[in-house]
Amino acid sequence: MIVITAPTGNIGSHLLSLLLASAPAEEHLRVIVRDPARLPDDVRDRVQVVTGSHGDPRIVDRAFEGADAVFWLVPPDSSLAPDACYSGFTRPAVQALASHGVGHVVGVSALGRGTPVADRAGLVTASLAMDDLIASSGVAYRALANASFFENLLEEADSIRQKGVFTDTVDAHRKAPLVAVADIAATAAALLLDRTWTGVDSVPLLGPQDLSPTDLARIMTEQLGLPVRYERESYADLHTALTGYGLNEAFVRGVVDMKRAKDEGLDAGVPRTADSSSLTSFEQWCVQVLKPAVLA
Incomplete structure (x- = not known):
């Protein structure tokens, strides 16, 4: 039995599709979802559904009963401080993992462990603390140490379409790894189906190459067929914009601190190898x- 959290999210939906396509017939799948109607009909008919939040002690206690493995993803809650968002949300699950004797957990985390900025990287620091909390339950744990997602650029689709501009806070020429969520899901699926691994470790996912915002602008210009340029946003302007949306002040500081840490080498602590270089x-x-999102 594999339990999948956040099955309608970006990573979780990819993962669920992969598992439905590749898991052996004897491998049962169970999902925790707030709104089962968001699952496609053909998916809902092929999985066990536990309705609710995986931050709820009663829900995870019910969902983890009889489970051999869990895919764990915390949906960032911008109404909370980072520690409450990650470790606070995860603590009931850690108790349920231990009480039900779940053997393996694959979690979505981030690069940065062991770097000089790991303890001041905002949301990433909170995510790494969550990894330690899960590992303390005694499960075999693999933290998917992800680079920034390609999919973050989907938030810029309107700006790219209307103005030919995307923004971030990093230096225009700083190269860094980036990864597609489909590659994260594929790695998670392989780990969840294998389960011969033991102990606690991180699995870096760096994408196929390091790219700077300047590189991204050039590639987008080539592939989208329209001129795209990068504009660097200040940390102060980012802070003002996020607080203007009504986000929790501590969460906003966590985002800004994460962005600053990335510009100071947070994602540069893992050497690129064939194993850490995903395909897309x-x-x-x-x-x-x-392109479909920009042209929509």
Whole structure:
């Protein structure tokens, strides 16, 4: 039995599709979802559904009964401080993992562990603390240490379409790893189906190459067929914009601190290897995902 949290989200929906396609017949799948209606009909008929939040002690206690493995993803809650958002949300699950003797957990986390900025990286620091909390339950744990997602650029689709501009806070020429959520889901699926692994470790996912905002602008221009340029946003302007949306002040500081840490090398602490270099290129992703969103 594999339990999947956040099955209608970006990573979780990819993961669920992969598991439904590749899991052996004897491998049962159970999902925790707030609104089962968001699951496609053909999916809902093939999985066990537990309705509710996976931050609820009663829900995870019911969902983890009889489970061999869990896919754990915390949906960031911008109404909470980072520690409450990650470790606070996860604490009931840690208790349920231990009480039900769940053997394996694969969690969505971030790069940065062991770097000089890991303890001042805002949301990433909170995510790494969550990893430690899960590991303390005694399960075999693999933290998917992800680079920034290609999919973050989908939030810029309107700006790219209307103004030919995307923004971030990092230096225009700073190269860093980026990864597609489909590659994260594929790695998670392989780990959840294998379960011969033991102990606690991180699995870095760096995408196929390091890219700077300047590189991204050039590739988007080529693949979208329209001029795209990068504008660097100040940390102060980012803070003002996020607080203007009514986000929790501590959460906003967590986002700004994470952005600052990324510009100071947070994602540069893991050497690129064949194992850590996932497959989907930014060019492929632009054609398959970003271009339809921009042209919609």
